[in-house]
Amino acid sequence: MIKSTTGTNTKLSTDASHSMSITNHKPTMSRCLLSVAIASSLLLVGCGDDDNDIIVRNDTSVESISSFSTAQIDGQFGLNGTATPAAKCDIKIEKVSYPTVGAAGERTNATAALMLPSGDSADCQGDRPILLYAHGTTTDKDYDFTQVANTQNPAVGESTLIAANFAAQGYIVVAPNYAGYDDSKLDYHPYLVAEQQATDMADALDSAREIIARQKRANDSDYVNVDDSGKLFISGYSQGGHVAMATARLLEHAQQNPMEWLYSLIPNLLCSSRQLCMQEYSLFQSYA
Numbered sequence: 343m344i345k346s347t348t349g350t351n352t353k354l355s356t357d358a359s360h361s362m363s364i365t366n367h368k369p370t371m372s373r374c375l376l377s378v379a380i381a382s383s384l385l386l387v388g389c390g391d392d393d394n395d396i397i398v399r400n401d402t403s404v405e406s407i408s409s410f411s412t413a414q415i416d417g418q419f420g421l422n423g424t425a426t427p428a429a430k431c432d433i434k435i436e437k438v439s440y441p442t443v444g445a446a447g448e449r450t451n452a453t454a455a456l457m458l459p460s461g462d463s464a465d466c467q468g469d470r471p472i473l474l475y476a477h478g479t480t481t482d483k484d485y486d487f488t489q490v491a492n493t494q495n496p497a498v499g500e501s502t503l504i505a506a507n508f509a510a511q512g513y514i515v516v517a518p519n520y521a522g523y524d525d526s527k528l529d530y531h532p533y534l535v536a537e538q539q540a541t542d543m544a545d546a547l548d549s550a551r552e553i554i555a556r557q558k559r560a561n562d563s564d565y566v567n568v569d570d571s572g573k574l575f576i577s578g579y580s581q582g583g584h585v586a587m588a589t590a591r592l593l594e595h596a597q598q599n600p601m602e603w604l605y606s607l608i609p610n611l612l613c614s615s616r617q618l619c620m621q622e623y624s625l626f627q628s629y630a
Contacts, residue, residue: 401441401451402549404557406564407488408435412461415510419491419502426503429510431459431466434564437488440549442521442542445532452526454518454546455487455501456553457509458568465512469571473508474547475517476539476578476585477501486524487517500579513575514554514568518546534581536588543589544596547574 410419415429436456444450459466477487482496489495490505501517509515521542522531532538557565578586 401439402552403439404456404553405437405439406434407437407455408490409433410435410491410505410510412510415506419506421503421506424503426506427511429506430463431461431510431512433490433505433509434458434460435488435490435505436553436564437486438516438546438550438553439525440545442545443538444521444528444530445535445538448528450521450526450528452518452521452528452542452546453486453488453524454516454550455490456550457490457505457513457515457517458564459509459512459514460564460567463512467567469569470512470514471571471573471575472547472550473504473513473515474543474574474576474586474589475504475508475515476543476576476582476589477517477520478578478580478582479533480523483523485519487519514550514570516547516550518543534584536584537592539585540588540592543576543585544592 409432411432412429415433419426434457436458438454438456439451440454442450442452459470461467477485477497477500480496484495485497486495487497487501487504489497490501492498504515504517519526520531520539522528551570554565554568554570558569576586576590578584
């Protein structure tokens with residue numbers, strides 16, 4: 343099983359209309375307390391002043407890319423004839439860089455677009471749902487979903503449509519570029535490898551939520567008026583349809599098997615990936 347490098351605490355439910363609504367719930371992990379205590383003890387060992395101190399790294403980062411007003415979205419996006427509704431919100435486009443894994447479980451990185459609605463309308467602030475979007479097939483390494491309205495990037499058509507139809511309507515949009523694309527160091531893309539792609543999507547979602555929380559604490563003006571409502575919708579096009587279904591399955595499995603998410607209690611500290619953390623946990627059990 344491919345394991346991710348971030349924690350996913352979501353609960354999936356479906357209704358007859360085929361839309362998927364996911365609400366955050368942190369799984370109960372009381373059976374893991376001993377392991378967490380051991381992990382904490384090990385961390386304390388590295389708190390001295392010598393050269394062997396443990397350095398806690400955070401590999402999730404964000405950079406601002408662009409912003410668009412409702413007038414620009416309606417007048418300059420070239421969406422005439424696409425049945426796109428009039429924009430309700432201005433949008434801010436950010437790029438999130440996050441750790442994930444390749445098809446063999448190897449550590450790597452990937453990037454995702456984070457689109458934030460803004461404006462005075464009630465649809466553009468307060469508790470907002472998240473759309474986790476999986477893009478379609480492409481063979482272009484430079485495919486970058488943050489490049490909304492940039493005709494020099496191959497993602498321009500799909501990213502601009504999603505920005506106008508969702509972010510500009512009040513959704514927070516998280517759209518991974520996938521491992522192997524854009525600034526990812528992985529030298530291949532695990533095309534239609536369901537488990538890896540679902541893991542990548544979950545890692546992007548967790549990282550985007552981490553960024554939102556972090557930037558709000560820092561009083562970043564682009565984030566202070568928008569909150570993650572905990573409601574999640576998953577969608578995708580072409581290859582992304584396959585990825586969306588695999589992601590829904592992964593999140594549902596995570597809710598049903600919370601022990602597999604032990605590592606989320608100590609992310610990026612002792613366990614560089616869920617795979618390594620579960621191996622360590624299994625090893626501990628065998629000697630307990």
